[in-house]
Structure formats: C-alpha cells, structure tokens
Amino acid sequence: MDALKEELLSQVASAADLAALDEIRVTALGKKGRITGLMKELGALSAEEKKARGQALNALKDEIAAALDARKADLAAAYLAKKLEAERIDVTLPVRPQTEGRIHPISQTIDEIVAIFAEMGFTVADGPDIEDDFHNFTALNFPVGHPARDMHDTFYLPDAADGRKMLLRTHTSPVQVRTMLKKKPPIRVIIPGRTFRSDYDMTHTPMFHQVEGLVIDETTNMGHLKGCLIDFCRAFFDVDDLPLRFRPSFFPFTEPSAEVDIGCSRKGGELKLGNFGDWLEILGCGMVHPNVLEACGVDSTRYQGFAFGMGIERIAMLKYGIPDLRTFFEADLRWLKHYGFVPLDVPSLAHGLTR
Ligand code: PHE
Numbered sequence: 001m002d003a004l005k006e007e008l009l010s011q012v013a014s015a016a017d018l019a020a021l022d023e024i025r026v027t028a029l030g031k032k033g034r035i036t037g038l039m040k041e042l043g044a045l046s047a048e049e050k051k052a053r054g055q056a057l058n059a060l061k062d063e064i065a066a067a068l069d070a071r072k073a074d075l076a077a078a079y080l081a082k083k084l085e086a087e088r089i090d091v092t093l094p095v096r097p098q099t100e101g102r103i104h105p106i107s108q109t110i111d112e113i114v115a116i117f118a119e120m121g122f123t124v125a126d127g128p129d130i131e132d133d134f135h136n137f138t139a140l141n142f143p144v145g146h147p148a149r150d151m152h153d154t155f156y157l158p159d160a161a162d163g164r165k166m167l168l169r170t171h172t173s174p175v176q177v178r179t180m181l182k183k184k185p186p187i188r189v190i191i192p193g194r195t196f197r198s199d200y201d202m203t204h205t206p207m208f209h210q211v212e213g214l215v216i217d218e219t220t221n222m223g224h225l226k227g228c229l230i231d232f233c234r235a236f237f238d239v240d241d242l243p244l245r246f247r248p249s250f251f252p253f254t255e256p257s258a259e260v261d262i263g264c265s266r267k268g269g270e271l272k273l274g275n276f277g278d279w280l281e282i283l284g285c286g287m288v289h290p291n292v293l294e295a296c297g298v299d300s301t302r303y304q305g306f307a308f309g310m311g312i313e314r315i316a317m318l319k320y321g322i323p324d325l326r327t328f329f330e331a332d333l334r335w336l337k338h339y340g341f342v343p344l345d346v347p348s349l350a351h352g353l354t355r
Contacts, residue, residue: 005060012067018075025068035061102340106209109316110192112347113211116235117190119349125189127175133165135174139295140253148252153198168196172212176307180296185303186217203325209312216305225285225306233262237319243275254286254307283310
C-alpha cells in the first residue's frame with residue numbers, strides 16, 4: 001500500500017494539466033481504479049483483517065483524493081493566469097484610426113435630425129412599416145374614395161383576418177395617429193422611419209425614409225411651426241441665414257397646410273444653399289386638422305398643434321451632394337466608403353453635426 005501511495009502521489013504531483021490529472025483520478029479511484037479494486041478484495045478477509053485493512057485503505061483513498069483536489073486547484077489557477085495573460089487587452093490604447101466600417105448616410109442624417117430636435121425637447125417615436133387603412137388614411141382625414149389616396153401609389157397587402165385593409169405605410173404620418181391614441185397631450189415627437197410607394201426613377205425609390213414631427217398642446221400655433229422649422233433647417237444645413245419660404249398647400253390632415261422651400265442657387269448647374277433668390281421644396285407641414293385630433297380621441301376644442309414631414313434621402317442628397325437617389329440602396333461598398341461616415345463621429349450640436 002505504501003508503494004502504491006508513493007506512486008500515485010508522484011503521478012499527481014507531475015500531472016501536466018487538468019485532463020492528465022483526471023486520468024490519474026480514474027485509474028486510482030474510478031469504478032475500476034486500483035484503490036477501488038483493493039477495496040473490493042476486502043470481502044474475502046476475516047473480520048479483524050477487514051477492519052485494519054479497510055481503515056488503511058480509506059485513509060489512502062482520502063489522502064489521494066485530497067492530493068488530487070489540491071493539484072486540481074493549482075492547475076486551474078495556473079490555467080486561468082495563463083489565459084488572462086494571453087488575452088490581455090489594453091483598454092487605454094487609442095482606437096485604430098483606420099476603421100474600415102462606415103455609417104450609411106441615411107443613418108447619419110437620421111442621427112443629425114434627432115440631435116437637433118432632441119435639443120428642442122422632442123422625443124423619438126416609431127410605428128410599424130405594415131399599417132392598416134385606418135392609421136395610414138382614414139384617421140388622417142382621407143375619406144374613403146378621396147382622390148388624395150390615389151396620389152400615394154400605395155402597395156396593398158392581403159386583408160387582415162379581421163377584414164382590415166393592410167398596406168405598406170406611404171408616409172410616417174400614421175405614427176401621428178398612433179402617438180395621439182397612446183399618449184395624452186402635451187406631445188412633442190419626431191418619427192423617423194421607412195415609407196413605401198410604388199414609384200421608381202432618378203428621384204423615387206419604392207422604399208425611402210421620412211421624418212415626421214408632431215407637437216400637440218393647448219397653445220402651439222403656426223408661428224411656432226415656422227420658428228421650429230427655420231431653426232431646424234439652419235442647423236441641419238449649417239447655413240445661418242438660410243431663407244425659408246412657406247407656400248400655401250393642401251394635405252387632408254393639416255389645415256392650414258404649407259410646403260416649405262429653402263433658398264438656393266442653381267447657377268452653372270451647381271446647387272448651393274443660401275440666400276440666392278432661387279427656391280427648392282423640401283417639406284410639407286401644417287396645423288393638425290381638427291378631424292384628425294377627434295379621430296385620435298383628442299379634444300379639438302382644447303388642443304391644437306402642428307405636424308411636418310420630410311424626405312430624409314432628399315435632405316441628405318442636398319447636404320452631402322449625392323446626385324442619384326437609387327445609389328443609397330445599391331449596397332455598393334465603394335459608394336459607402338466614399339459617402340459614409342466614421343462610426344465614432346457621433347453627431348451632436350455640441351461638437352458639430354458632421355466633421
Ligand atoms: N405625410 C405627408 C407626405 O408624405 C407630409 C406631411 C406630414 C405634411 C405632416 C404635413 C404634415 O407627403
């Protein structure tokens with residue numbers, strides 16, 4: 001037994017890793033192990049012999065088990081120390097300047113829009129791309145059969161199980177409805193998101209993005225709408241004296257309604273933004289129609305407010321000089337490397353929207 005003990009202890013001491021150690025445990029203490037085998041032989045001995053040898057064997061077993069445990073703890077600690085050393089990361093190292101990934105101009109533009117409106121106290125809301133007829137049209141004061149519905153080139157989907165007409169939202173305005181149905185005034189939200197219309201050429205893609213704005217309280221008026229949009233456009237395009245022109249227009253869900261142009265020049269085929277006497281249309285807006293407020297459970301004798309909506313691709317193209325809308329969605333890496341943005345340059349009004 002002493003010889004066996006010495007042999008096993010020296011094996012344990014020289015086990016190189018946890019796997020080798022476990023093998024030693026099995027050959028000593030496993031079901032067919034050497035100490036287990038000696039235990040099984042006890043049955044053949046006399047009562048007295050059995051007692052003495054049994055005690056000695058138990059002591060041997062305990063000693064080997066303890067040696068195994070101790071060695072296991074040492075090996076585990078050594079393994080962890082080695083792993084920590086090998087996988088060490090210096091978190092104080094500067095970020096690699098040669099980052100390859102780029103932020104898509106649409107994402108960048110949305111981040112910029114959110115940064116500006118967040119500063120004015122707006123929060124971001126969203127809604128589903130797949131809408132029903134009620135949220136996209138009816139609640140927005142498009143009566144059934146109204147010709148304005150046809151202007152939207154809607155993608156219709158099969159009816160829902162409960163008979164609702166389903167479609168891909170043609171604008172972000174249905175989220176106005178969802179927001180008012182969910183939340184009591186005062187409301188001040190912007191809603192960036194995807195929109196869909198069946199149209200495809202240099203300036204139209206079947207999927208594009210809009211950002212919607214909605215403010216509802218007891219006092220907000222057309223003057224606030226103008227001030228808000230003037231501030232936004234000047235901050236977004238980074239032109240301090242950018243002129244804005246509000247032209248009367250029509251949307252079923254706003255009254256009065258306006259389309260907004262920004263000042264530009266097209267001299268020599270080059271588009272420049274600023275006070276140059278020429279105009280470019282960029283968004284639609286107006287005071288939320290009382291019928292819309294009522295359809296959303298908002299008391300129109302007490303509450304009022306404004307809404308606006310603009311195309312994100314359009315203002316991104318203007319700001320960043322991107323000539324063809326369709327290239328936004330071609331997923332061409334060369335294009336993305338050229339027009340994309342470095343991930344860590346997060347837009348904020350404090351350090352600048354774009355660098
Ligand atoms: N939803 C309108 C469109 O897509 C834009 C708009 C939004 C106009 C809000 C007025 C108010 O054309």
